[in-house]
Amino acid sequence: MSGPSTYEPKTGFTRWLDKRLPIARLGWDSFVDFPTPRNLNYWWTFGGIxxxxLMIQILTGIVLAMHYVPHIDYSCASVERIDRDVNFGWLLRNSHANGASMFFLAVYLHMLRGLYYGSYKAPRELLWILGVVIYLLMMAAAFLGYVLPWGQMSFWGAMVITNLFGALPVVGTPVTEWLWGGFSVGNATLNRFFSLHYLIPFLIAGVVGLHIWALHVPGNNNPTGLTVKTGADTLPFHPYYTVKDGFAIVVFLIIFAFFVFYWPDALGHADNYVEADALVTPAHIVPEWYLLPFYAILRAVPDKLGGVILMFGAIGVLFILPWLDTSRVRSMRYRPMGRWFFLFFVIACLGLGWVGAELPDNKVPVLGVLGLDFLWMGRILTLYYFGYFLVVLPLLGLVEKPAERPASIERSVLGKDTFGAAAPVAALAE
Amino acid sequence: MKIIQRLLVAAVGVLALAVPTAWAAGEYYKPNKHVWSWEGPFGTYDRGELQRGFLVYQQVCSACHGMEQLHLRNLGEQGGPFYLAEYPNANDNPIVRAIAAEYIVEDGPDEFGDMFERPGRPSDRFPYPYANQAQGRAANGGAYPPDFSVIVKARKQGPEYIRSLLLGYDYEPPDDLEVRPGNYYNPYFPGGLLAMAPQLQDDLIEYPDGAPATREQMAHDVVTFLAWASEPHMEARKRMGLMVMIYLLALAGLLYAAYRQVWSNVKH
Structure with a gap:
């Protein structure tokens, strides 16, 4: 797509097709000949992963939906029936439930890679924003899906999250009741959540299409953050990156399979095997691990509306990130100060996840001696989370002196002495 | 330097004082560690333990705790306590049929619209001890005995927790805890007070295989049975896992070799 198409239809049928619907050309230009920077490291494999x-979630989900019953009296039992009596139902459910966690694991690494190498900067702002839209949709799908087994955490998680909308001034109560389809989380809620849970993955697939489209116009960023200048900077996507992505995907699937086959309930919560009971509140309501940082941000604010605003703000700030970062340099590789702030940002995110899993009043191990409880730890880390985007990135670009960067991607790979030694033109001809 | 050293010593001292109080604040005990046959990537349920555990459930637990999600046929399905290779269809399994026939279940309505009673069949669900939750509460001083279908998965550290709970009645309650009649002190239970009386005593039941029916043995066996009930396909899961892992590791090796080959002529 970037650059003229090199596709040549070889048979009569493909020539006929190419004049009418050049879909083979699109596939060739996008996934075979697509010029890709030659220096991409393994952090770039998470797109394919x-x-x-997404495909695993959609395929397992479609089959699970054939057996699942969205009704408060039968939902729990139907999930157990999937585990016990449906042929390979245990495999489908384990894959789907752990698949959500794997999806988030991959998306977080994908996003951190974008943050580190400055993949959100011009000309990739829309690419980044579409990615944030996908992430938002993923969180919605994950939350809705977690409600479906109708266990204790499903029910009380739904209660906590839907009640957040009650914090909105004036429209709070009507909006919450509209979401519930009644005056509490009930059967109507479960039904609409199931319907929306089935809808959202297809919305995600659509936005993924736009995301890939927006990627294929400017092309990939790369670890140096330098713009592709000549053909010598790139390699054709196939076979170089199909084989590299393929290897990374299989390694990822090994981790995936480890959880599915050997530790299927490790990432879930025991309470969700207890059927929902509106009269019994679990001792400790926690979301799934991938939403814990936002839960910590929500609880960092004593005011409910403030907490909700801050929680959504934590994602909202990602939308304007391309215009917050003032540095001319994309890659943190050449930002001696920026990379430290980035490292602390990663630590802050992990720390917020930890805070989200603990009770706010509990003392932090070791640091508890100084009187630090999880509430205050959450507040400090929340401050850093927003500070990184709203203060550090805007100001750092003005004061930081970037390190020396190589002249081009090709130079960074080949070194100055061996310039032109292995031109990819030869590789192209293969 | 001296000052820093002294500060460090002081910090360690404060920590040493602070940590035990933090631990003591916990209201109840952590479950005791225990070794199970089904742990690890190759662990399987021991048939003897499963069969004895079923006996404990049937003769002791089932008086109060139902297993709504289980059918009697599950006992004879692959991976179950009474699976026989010559009866792949558990409904034909003579042991399971005999177990089922011991129960009287309500069926119907018949052609006159009346409910009637008949001996159980493998296709029946496990008989439930109560007609409804209210009846279960009324029969147990207001506390509803939880369903056992997924009890091992529905508790944190399920197997260890349930075993510790069953054997955890031998402790003196703390002075500030009032144990009212109908409640029993058990430090493994959140809050320390539960409505279930101690159930297991030595030689409470007789094992047909001659195994000594000590409290520890019965607790071990019934937890094994409940673990199977919570996840009857565990053995199939691990068997398939092994095949999947071998396949994926081999594929990863091949792809890595292909990757090295493809990239060998390109600097990157």
Whole structure:
């Protein structure tokens, strides 16, 4: 897509097709000949991994939906029936439930890679924003899906999250009741959540299409953050990146399979095997691990509306990130100060995840001696989370002196002495 | 330097004082560690333990705890306590048929619209001890005995927790805890007070295989049975896992070799 098409239809049928619907040309230009920077490292394989995750979720989900009953009296039992009596139902359910966690694991690494190498900067702002839209949709799908087994955490998780909308001024109560389809989380809620849970993955697939489209116009960013200048900077996507992505996908699937086959309930919560009971509140309501940082941000604010605003703001800030970062340099590789702030940002995100899993009043191990409880730890880390985007990135670009960067991607790979030694033109001809 | 050293010593001292109080604040005990036959990537349920555990459930637990999600046929399905290779269809399994026939279940309505009673069949669900939750509560001083279908998965550290709970009645309650009649002190239970009386005593039941029916043995066996009930396909899961892992590792090796081959002529 970037550059003229090199596709040549070889048979009568493909020539006929190419004049009418050049879909083979699109596939060739996008996934075979597509010029890709030659220096991409393994952090760039998560795009392909995420595509596989989405397909696994959709395929297992469609079959699970054939057996699942969205009714508060039968939902729990139907999930157990899937585990016990449906042929390979245990495999489908384990794959789908753990698949959500794997999906988020991959998306977080994908996003951190984008943050580190400055993949959100011009000309890839829309690519990044579409990615944030996908991430938002993923969170919605994951939350809705978690409600479906109608266990204790399903029910009380739904209660906590839907009640957040009650914090909105004036429209809070009507909006919450509209979401519930009644005056509490009930059967109507479960039904609409199932319907929406089935809808959202297809919305994600659509936005993924736009995401890939937006990627294929400017082309991939790369670890140096330098713009592709000549053909010598790139390699054709196939076979170089199909084989590299393929290897990474299989390694990822090994981790995936480890959880599915050997530790299927490790990432879930025991309470969700207890059927929902509106009269019994679990001792400790926690979301799934991938939403814990946002839960920590929500609880960092004593005011409910403030907490909700901050929680959504934590994602909202990602939308304007391309215009917050003032540095001319994309890659943190050449930002001696920026990379430290980035490292602390990663630590802050992990720390927020930890805070989200603990009770706010509990003392932090070791640091508890100084009187630090999880509430205050959450507040400090929340401050850093927003500070990174709203203060550090805007100001750092003005004061930081970037390290020396190579002249081109090709130079960074080949070194100055061996310039032109292995031109990819030869590789292209193969 | 001296000052830093002293500060460090002081910090360690404060930590040493603070940590035990933090631990003591926990209201109940952590479950005791225990070794199970089904642990690890190759662990399987021991048939003897499963069969004895079923006996404990049937003769002791089932008086109060139902297993709504289980059918009697499950006992004879692959991976179950009474699976026989010559009866792949558990409905034909003579042991399971005999177990089922011991129960009287309500069926119907018949052609006159009346419910009637008949001996159980493998296709029946496990008989439930109560007609409804209210009846279960009324029969147990207001506390509903939880369903056992997925009890091992529905508790944190399920197997260890349930075993510790069953054997955990021998402790003196703390002075500030009032144990009212109908409640029993058990430090493994959140809050320390539960409505279930101690159930297991030595030689409470007789094992047909001659195994000594000690409290520890019965607790071990019934937890094994409940673990199977919570996840009857565990053995199939691990068997398939092994095949999948071998396949994926081989594929990863091949792809890595292909990757090295493809990239061998390109600097990157």
């Amino acid at each position: 995420l595509a596989v995750c």
